Amino acid sequence: MNEVDLTPEEEINRKRNALKERRRKQEASDLRSIMDTPEGRRVIMRLLEEGRAFHSCFDLNPIMMAKNEGKRDIALFILTELMRDHQTQYLQMCREAKTLKQNNAAELKTIIEGDENA
Numbered sequence: 001m002n003e004v005d006l007t008p009e010e011e012i013n014r015k016r017n018a019l020k021e022r023r024r025k026q027e028a029s030d031l032r033s034i035m036d037t038p039e040g041r042r043v044i045m046r047l048l049e050e051g052r053a054f055h056s057c058f059d060l061n062p063i064m065m066a067k068n069e070g071k072r073d074i075a076l077f078i079l080t081e082l083m084r085d086h087q088t089q090y091l092q093m094c095r096e097a098k099t100l101k102q103n104n105a106a107e108l109k110t111i112i113e114g115d116e117n118a
Helices: 008-035 038-050 062-085 087-117
Strands: none
Touching: 008 038, 008 062, 008 087, 038 062, 038 087, 062 087
């Protein structure tokens, strides 16, 4: 069956799928632009951490648990998008986040030790 033989419904579906694919490519390009910069990677990591993508949402308070689960749902959406098209940048972001945490811990240690020696 070629394009001439498509029913009106099949033609609409073909166009709808083509539109979805163009949107998906644009979204991937948008996220790539964010992940191409250290600033963008820091923002995305902060969103994943704040959204508790890597932690349980459990809370004895059901309202807090629902809130945490909503945040986590968004964080997991972002993580899924990263895993689909941006694995290398994701790994780079994780390495940078680890280095940043180590640097922050060292700086805090210096501040605390400096206060003790004053």
